């Protein structure tokens with residue numbers, strides 16, 4: 001069977017796109033590996049009407065609504081390779097099965113490259129975050145550590161004083177010029193140059209000289225890349241962003257390969273559930289129109 005659309009990635013962006021296409025009574029195959037980017041967090045903030053909800057429950061409610069549409073097929077699995085051209089795409093899953101579609105949509109999300117600091121990975125999404133709009137409010141204007149990962153972290157350190165009293169933990173990731181020091185001082189940011197030895201407790205930072213700094217929470221700017229190489233297997237162009245790389249799309253969310261679209265974190269910055277849903281809804285509508293006109 002040839003589907004009107006194959007959507008790789010059945011999270012917020014992919015499901016928002018699918019909803020538009022299904023409501024036009026077109027057939028959609030969603031292939032989803034179930035590894036949402038926010039699976040490390042127990043609460044999702046800032047999505048209208050769902051503020052503070054369990055992110056898994058938001059996704060589950062959406063998938064239950066989608067599955068009521070008779071033209072949806074949902075496969076739990078991983079898409080390994082995409083090939084073909086507009087009107088005749090083929091997606092192969094890791095179990096060796098071939099799936100045919102007239103259009104493709106990559107809603108595959110991104111991976112977060114975390115700084116290699118002992119104790120950080122297990123605190124990711126619990127007391128270490130990247131987005132202050134998502135997780136800043138709950139720190140209740142307490143002490144916040146911003147762990148640098150590179151030059152872009154200066155922007156993080158300048159922004160986050162909106163949410164609390166900031167210490168910028170440079171950790172050898174960048175060199176601060178005098179102007180940067182002055183700017184940070186004017187914002188009330190303390191700069192800590194001593195390297196980090198490891199994280200401990202809820203969100204304590206142990207420095208190489210033995211000092212322990214306690215915080216209400218930590219932020220760090222991760223580098224991102226599309227979560228899996230499926231779009232690259234079709235030769236879709238990848239572009240640089242201030243935060244890493246993403247699938248290049250035009251204003252209609254079409255990639256460099258005609259008939260193949262991309263949406264959500266994998267093809268836009270900045271990132272949030274709201275923005276992924278909005279981007280997905282738009283991609284679903286433009287993909288559908290490409291089947292009509």
Ligand SMILES: Cc1cc2nc3c(=O)[nH]c(=O)nc-3n(C[C@H](O)[C@H](O)[C@H](O)COP(=O)(O)OP(=O)(O)OC[C@H]3O[C@@H](n4cnc5c(N)ncnc54)[C@H](O)[C@@H]3O)c2cc1C
Pocket residue numbers: 008009010011012013014031032033034035036037038039040041043044045046047077078079080107108109110112124125126129134135227228229230263264265266271272273274276
């Ligand atoms: C720790 C953390 C906390 C966050 N908290 C918030 C918050 O509070 N509020 C907020 O708005 N945002 C938050 N975010 C951001 C939010 O998670 C993302 O913006 C959102 O998940 C993007 O949705 P998406 O659909 O584009 O991608 P994702 O949700 O990452 O979903 C991508 C899907 O594609 C699947 N996939 C990828 N490749 C393949 C393949 N080859 N085959 C099959 N399936 C594939 C994945 O398994 C996954 O299910 C948080 C992020 C992190 C890391």
